[in-house]
Amino acid sequence: MLKISSLKKLVTDSMAIDLGTANTIIAVKGRGVVVDEPSLVAINEMSEEIVAFGQEAADMSGREGRDVVVRAPLIGGVVGDFERTKKMLAHFVKKAKTGGSNISLQAVMSMVSDVTHVEQRALLNAAEDSGIGKVYMMEEGLAAAFGAGVLPNDKRGSAIVDIGAGTTNIAIIAKGAIVHSTSERYGSNEINAVLATHLRRHRGLQVGIETTEFLKTSFASAFLPEEISKTIAVRGRDVQTGSPSAVDITSGEVYPIVESIVRRIAQTVKDTLTELRPEVAADIYDRGVILTGGGALLDGIDKYMRNFINLPVTVSEEPRYATVMGLVKMFDDTKLLEKVSRNELGVLQNAEIPFEA
Ligand SMILES: Nc1ncnc2c1ncn2[C@@H]1O[C@H](COP(=O)(O)OP(=O)(O)OP(=O)(O)O)[C@@H](O)[C@H]1O
Ligand SMILES: [Mg+2]
Known part of the structure; x- marks a missing residue:
């Protein structure tokens, strides 16, 4: 029994x-x-009721009916x-x-x-x-850190940089505890924001989140592309006329926009690493930094970070x-x-x- x-x-x-x-x-x-x-949640504005959650709400985003709005509660x-x-x-x-x-x-x-x-x-x-x-x-x-393979009984220091959508979290771990941490309330979504602003201001095109997400995940990279004239068509709404419209943009145009945010993240990492005790700094010098979170999937971000902080940088397995x-x-x-x-x-x-x- x-x-x-x-x-x-x-x-x-x-x-x-x-x-x-x-x-x-x-x-x-x-x-x-x-x-x-x-x-995400989708809300009926008339009744204030939630009509869909998660993926179902996301699928409505940007194309919701007149009474429905899609919101991120966090x-x-x-x-x-x-x-x-x-x-x-x-x-x-x-x-x-x-x-x-x-x-x-x-x-x-x-x-x-x-x-x-x-x-x-x-x-x-x-x-x-x-x-x-x-x-x-x-x-x-x-x-x-534990998810990225850091062992709780490891006496030496490890550095984890989690680049989420809305936060960048830097944690230095030793013996299963955080010995130092920095948390900034900006993350990979900032890249979407600057891409949208650039397209609106300089190309006269209003675009939705789906478009900037596609640009970020499939076209953008954190290092200067070899072929800077590679182009992609971006669709949206003309700022002047309001009509459906499209523009071609090149990877050379996208790169500096994306780089401005990647640099800001890398600078935060660099600054945090100057605040460590000598023993911990020595451990990080040997071991470098592990990147986690969806933002670590940006093409070439590890390479960029490696150059910027002059230390080994790896992306964890399945960073998300x-x-x-x-x-x-x-x-x-x-x-x-x-x-x-x-x-x-x-x-x-x-x-x-x-x-x-
Ligand atoms: N292939 C990719 N290339 C670039 N960015 C990506 C890729 N895949 C996901 N992202 C970005 O990663 C972010 C989501 O990461 P994650 O799921 O770790 O965030 P979160 O945990 O929800 O946010 P937070 O930790 O800030 O609360 C989004 O900004 C998304 O655009
Ligand atoms: Mg997260």
Whole structure:
């Protein structure tokens, strides 16, 4: 016969949640990544009700009907719209559950290191209200490091740079703890913003997010392209006439726009590396920097960073999943999970795992 404790384990999903500005990624222990969707909701403006979440909402974006608007409830890695973040999280958690409503949950969730008390509380509340029994919160930088293969018992320092959509998070890890960190509230989405501004101001073309995303992921690169006259047609709306329109742009035109943001990110990394203690600096000198997050997928960003900081730079395996992979690893080592979790004392840490009726 099964003991109560093992029975509890059987019906408990252990969930890792990376609630990002651009994407919500959920992995379940033993099942891998089960949710990978844009952090978006579509709202009916008349009734204020949410009509779609995630990918379904993204598919409406830019072409929504007259009464529908698509919104990102998280801004710069934090909860901008609490009610809608909560509903979105609940939707994704439900989707990630192993079926059946009597499955209880424990979850570990990431947060940026400079998160304020109020923001942390908002995230915890959102998770609690999604029907998760026990929630641990952990710093994103540490999760990304573990996900990128840094070992918790490694005495020497490692540097992780997570380039997300709305944040750039630099964490220096040693012995399974953060010894230094910097978090900036700008990330890869800044590239979309400057591309859109350039097209509007200099080429008279208004473009949507889909267009800048395509330009960034399929055409742009972080180093000067060999063939600067390579062109691509960009479509949108003429600023003057309002009519549907298109312009051709070259890779030589796109490069300096993208480079301005990559340089800013690289400068933040460089500045952070000057603030380290000598021993840690020596470790980083030998080991260099690991890039994680979706922004690390920009063509040539590792090469650019290598030249800029004069140190080895590598991109982690599956950089978009580094944080969630680090989070899910915590369920293999509960002692470590207790050590690294940053919950407000006693509030949720010791809560019993409740069973839903
Ligand atoms: N192939 C690619 N080339 C360039 N950029 C990419 C590529 N794929 C994804 N990105 C960018 O990565 C970003 C999303 O990364 P990620 O999913 O790590 O962000 P997030 O975790 O949601 O954000 P944050 O950590 O800031 O809250 C987006 O800005 C996206 O445009
Ligand atoms: Mg992220």
